[in-house]
Amino acid sequence: MERVPILRIGSTLLVSIQIDLQDQSVQQLQEDLAEQIVATAANGVIIDITAVEIVDSFIGRMLSTIGSMSRLFGARTILVGMRPAVAITLVELGLSLEGVQTALNTEKGLRLLAGGA
């Protein structure tokens, strides 16, 4: 099973999803991320899904779950780089990912975290 790497930049964790997500790797990512947030005392998580072309309701829910989970640790989650087709799919699935902030790209996401807006 492929693992999604979690990178640390200052007090921000950067997760760039570059693989086709399987249910198992999603589960693993959630656990790894929770551990990492606690270990590094991160206050922000950026999830880059630029490379994700296909989503289903499971992945949609995973994104929300990560959002709510990080909030419990006092970290903000910002979802960046969503493709138009993915956005349309999520909306059609009725998943509006309440509670997760979004940004167009990683740069804007980092700025959003830094600005505290």
Place this chain on the structure above:
Amino acid sequence: MDSTQARMAAFLHASQPEVLQRWTEAASASSGNRVPAAELRRELEEIYALVLRLITGADDSAAGELRAVLAEFSRARARRGLTPSETALSIFSLKDAVYALVADAAEMVPEYLVFAGTVDDLGLQTFESFVAAREQVIADQAESMLELSTPVVRLWDGIIAVPLVGTLDSARTQLVMEKLLDSLVATEAEHAVIDITGVPTVDTEVAQHLLKTVQAARLMGAECTITGIRPQIAHTIVSLGIEFGDVLTKQTLADGLRYALDRCGLKVVPA
């Protein structure tokens, strides 16, 4: 190959220059001289050669090639705005051209009749292709109209607008949605203004589509404002009980722009 066709083929072959000359003249007259003479002559020569090959039955590919050439012949005429009758007449006039030559020779009548039948088929083929070509033109135009009617304009750095004019249906809203989202990626705009001043009616379906567009834009990290809701439409929306939820709406495009500028931390001041 039966002898009737052989004799006709021999006759057509022998009198080729004369028939072609007459045919070109007749075809030119029937198309109202709207096709340049040289081009017409070239087209007819090509068709004539293929008709000869078809009648002699020398090879099997002649019929297919002839069909392709005729299709191109009528497509070219459809583009020039000729009517289907004029196009078919150009082909039918081959009969007249040949008839003028066989009229004196009574023994050629059976051959001529068979030949006339072939030409009639060819004429009908051009008619079919003509209609198909026209349909294609209409379909292309409808598509380009759809494209034209949904421009995404850049108002400022990081602010784009979609002025919607005309009736919104599902297909069009879908296109608007895709174009808007693609533009968000391309221009890295964080604000989008959808102006519906030019939309005459909004029903539940359209409202639903607009809401989905706004939500999708939000998921991508952009903020979307809907502006230009006219009084009647506001009334309809409220009467229909459509919930616009947390979607931001402003009165006019100007208000939308002002809001977006404000969110970007920009201010417009007198020079």
